[in-house]
Amino acid sequence: MKGKTLVFVCRELVLEDGIKDREDIVLKTLDCAGDLTVFEVLKALEEGFQQVFVVGCKKGTCKSRIGNLRAEKRMATVKRYLGKWAEGYRLEMVYLSKEKGQTLLDQVFKA
Amino acid sequence: MVITELKPIEKIWQNIAGFRKVLVLGCRGCSGICSTGGDREVKLLVSALNLIAEKEGKNFIALGQTLIRQCDPVALKVLPEFLKEVEAVVSLACGVGVNLIADLYPDLKVYPGTDTLFIGAHLGFGVWEERCRACGDCFIDKTAGLCPIARCPKGLLNGPCGGSQTERCEVNPEISCVWYEIIIRLEKRGELASLDEIIGPKDWRSTFGEGPRRRQREDLTF
Ligand code: SF4
Ligand code: SF4
Numbered sequence: 001m002k003g004k005t006l007v008f009v010c011r012e013l014v015l016e017d018g019i020k021d022r023e024d025i026v027l028k029t030l031d032c033a034g035d036l037t038v039f040e041v042l043k044a045l046e047e048g049f050q051q052v053f054v055v056g057c058k059k060g061t062c063k064s065r066i067g068n069l070r071a072e073k074r075m076a077t078v079k080r081y082l083g084k085w086a087e088g089y090r091l092e093m094v095y096l097s098k099e100k101g102q103t104l105l106d107q108v109f110k111a
Numbered sequence: 112m113v114i115t116e117l118k119p120i121e122k123i124w125q126n127i128a129g130f131r132k133v134l135v136l137g138c139r140g141c142s143g144i145c146s147t148g149g150d151r152e153v154k155l156l157v158s159a160l161n162l163i164a165e166k167e168g169k170n171f172i173a174l175g176q177t178l179i180r181q182c183d184p185v186a187l188k189v190l191p192e193f194l195k196e197v198e199a200v201v202s203l204a205c206g207v208g209v210n211l212i213a214d215l216y217p218d219l220k221v222y223p224g225t226d227t228l229f230i231g232a233h234l235g236f237g238v239w240e241e242r243c244r245a246c247g248d249c250f251i252d253k254t255a256g257l258c259p260i261a262r263c264p265k266g267l268l269n270g271p272c273g274g275s276q277t278e279r280c281e282v283n284p285e286i287s288c289v290w291y292e293i294i295i296r297l298e299k300r301g302e303l304a305s306l307d308e309i310i311g312p313k314d315w316r317s318t319f320g321e322g323p324r325r326r327q328r329e330d331l332t333f
Binding site: 038 | 158
């Protein structure tokens with residue numbers, strides 16, 4: 001395993017230079033954030049990831065219309081499903097603009 | 112179909128935390144169809160239980176299997192094949208499945224993984240609603256096919272109640288008054304006069320019976 005953070009990202013989004021080289025982040029590209037399944041997130045936690053993010057396009061700009069909203073719901077489902085065992089994990093949806101200027105790293109690690 | 116809901120995972124875990132090997136058993140019947148206990152949900156629960164076990168530092172493994180049904184001894188015949196070293200089973204079927212496994216395999220520890228909610232219809236993605244309470248003496252030929260036992264909070268056989276001032280139910284404004292709906296439909300069908308006949312007190316023995324209700328078809332039994 002490369003690192004402790006897994007980022008699922010919609011292929012419509014252009015990622016900043018250098019992010020792919022980071023040792024602490026594993027990136028998985030999805031055709032749309034809405035393709036993410038609850039099972040994939042659980043599997044990631046089973047594999048030892050402590051942080052899982054799904055990065056989708058800003059609301060209203062998803063090519064599948066509501067794929068990004070679905071992704072957000074699925075992350076919430078994982079948290080609800082695991083109950084108290086979800087504590088300690090960071091499981092988040094991040095909405096990014098397709099325009100340049102926003103960096104994923106800033107969004108993901110802003111906290 | 113029988114509508115079920117997954118129990119909170121804390122409750123499922125409480126029952127099985129002491130075992131080392133547990134089978135999560137799905138059902139492709141009603142429970143699978145209403146996305147509670149089909150193949151996908153079995154995979155999810157297995158994964159979640161294994162994750163919880165790891166977090167709790169337990170020597171534990173969950174496995175998964177899904178049967179076509181759990182409410183039929185024929186479908187349950189294969190169960191022993193999946194029980195090698197398994198100490199307990201979590202069933203994701205409705206309560207009927209859990210009961211039948213307990214009947215057929217008295218030495219097996221079986222636990223419900225779901226709550227059985229009602230007999231209902233699928234109204235749209237992720238929405239199910241009760242439509243019948245299995246009273247055993249159906250009278251919805253008199254009510255335009257709509258069941259006031261299942262759909263009127265007061266279960267009125269001769270409605271509507273005095274609180275039905277609008278199309279909404281006075282008890283639960285989220286739903287329309289089923290007696291309003293019944294009258295509109297009967298009127299459209301030209302059958303409004305059928306309401307002149309009072310529906311008499313219901314004989315609830317067909318519902319509550321004496322112990323489990325049973326149906327036996329002579330033409331099918333030998
Ligand atoms: S009258 Fe009885 S059998 Fe008929 S729909 Fe209502 S509860 Fe079900
Ligand atoms: S308003 Fe209609 S549905 Fe509600 S309790 Fe009265 S008769 Fe039943």
